[in-house]
Amino acid sequence: LGKLRKAARVILVGPPGCGKGTQSGRLLDHFKLSSISSGDLLRQNVRAKTPLGVQAESIMKSGGLVHDSIMVKLIVGELSKRGWVETRGNMASGLCLTGPLSVISKPSAPAASDCPSASFLLDGFPRTQSQAKSLDEEVQMNLVVNLDVPHDVILERIAGRLVHEPSGRVYNTTWNKPMNPGVDDITGEPLTRRSDDQPETFAKRLKAYAEATEPLLEHYDKAGVLWTVRGKTSDEITPQLDAEIQRRFA
Numbered sequence: 565l566g567k568l569r570k571a572a573r574v575i576l577v578g579p580p581g582c583g584k585g586t587q588s589g590r591l592l593d594h595f596k597l598s599s600i601s602s603g604d605l606l607r608q609n610v611r612a613k614t615p616l617g618v619q620a621e622s623i624m625k626s627g628g629l630v631h632d633s634i635m636v637k638l639i640v641g642e643l644s645k646r647g648w649v650e651t652r653g654n655m656a657s658g659l660c661l662t663g664p665l666s667v668i669s670k671p672s673a674p675a676a677s678d679c680p681s682a683s684f685l686l687d688g689f690p691r692t693q694s695q696a697k698s699l700d701e702e703v704q705m706n707l708v709v710n711l712d713v714p715h716d717v718i719l720e721r722i723a724g725r726l727v728h729e730p731s732g733r734v735y736n737t738t739w740n741k742p743m744n745p746g747v748d749d750i751t752g753e754p755l756t757r758r759s760d761d762q763p764e765t766f767a768k769r770l771k772a773y774a775e776a777t778e779p780l781l782e783h784y785d786k787a788g789v790l791w792t793v794r795g796k797t798s799d800e801i802t803p804q805l806d807a808e809i810q811r812r813f814a
């Protein structure tokens with residue numbers, strides 16, 4: 565698919581099980597984007613038993629949301645590590661060596677490079693108004709994709725979800741089967757169920773989404789960057805999303 569001409573700074577928002585992980589993987593592949601998945605990053609910390617992972621583990625197990633201050637530190641740290649945001653008070657140039665330099669300026673946020681190589685995708689962050697405000701102070705995101713998937717489809721999907729933990733690749737026993745049952749297509753390693761996909765925990769995650777995350781949509785709608793895509797399957801959504809990214813950035 566298309567090479568980007570402009571920096572795409574994209575957020576994927578949607579209820580748990582809406583296929584954010586699947587769409588994110590496809591976008592990375594189709595547009596050679598890089599991404600940060602807050603859930604994958606947290607799970608890596610849990611596996612490595614870092615202090616942050618130890619703190620987050622029980623909250624994640626119960627289906628609640630990890631505290632905003634922890635999340636902001638984690639994600640902003642990762643963004644600056646990868647050079648996607650300038651460290652405050654120490655602004656690097658944001659220079660693009662391969663294309664025209666056009667800088668979006670916003671009083672509260674440092675200038676963001678418009679160079680296509682400065683494109684990135686956030687999957688699972690921000691998830692609360694407070695996280696969104698903290699992110700606004702770091703960088704101006706220019707597309708927020710609201711993945712609108714019917715409730716009954718989501719419930720059915722979670723029942724069959726399998727993941728390859730090390731990479732975050734997601735499969736489903738009905739919609740998106742691995743080539744060989746129970747193993748990852750790329751590495752051949754075993755696939756597992758996520759412990760927070762148990763029905764009770766999942767119900768709690770859906771509730772957290774409705775209460776904490778849905779209000780974000782209004783925040784980004786007001787900022788003029790919200791775009792909603794509807795579909796029952798990931799395969800229905802992907803072509804619409806690809807076309808929108810092409811239209812805006814390629």
Ligand code: ATP
Binds near residue numbers: 584606628630689769
């Ligand atoms: P899915 O992967 O099906 O879209 P999800 O969005 O609930 O579901 P993840 O994004 O992997 O799953 O997140 C798993 C858990 O990690 C969440 O239930 C929550 O406890 C924690 N978490 C992830 N991102 C955040 C965030 N931005 N703020 C607070 N907690 C988070």
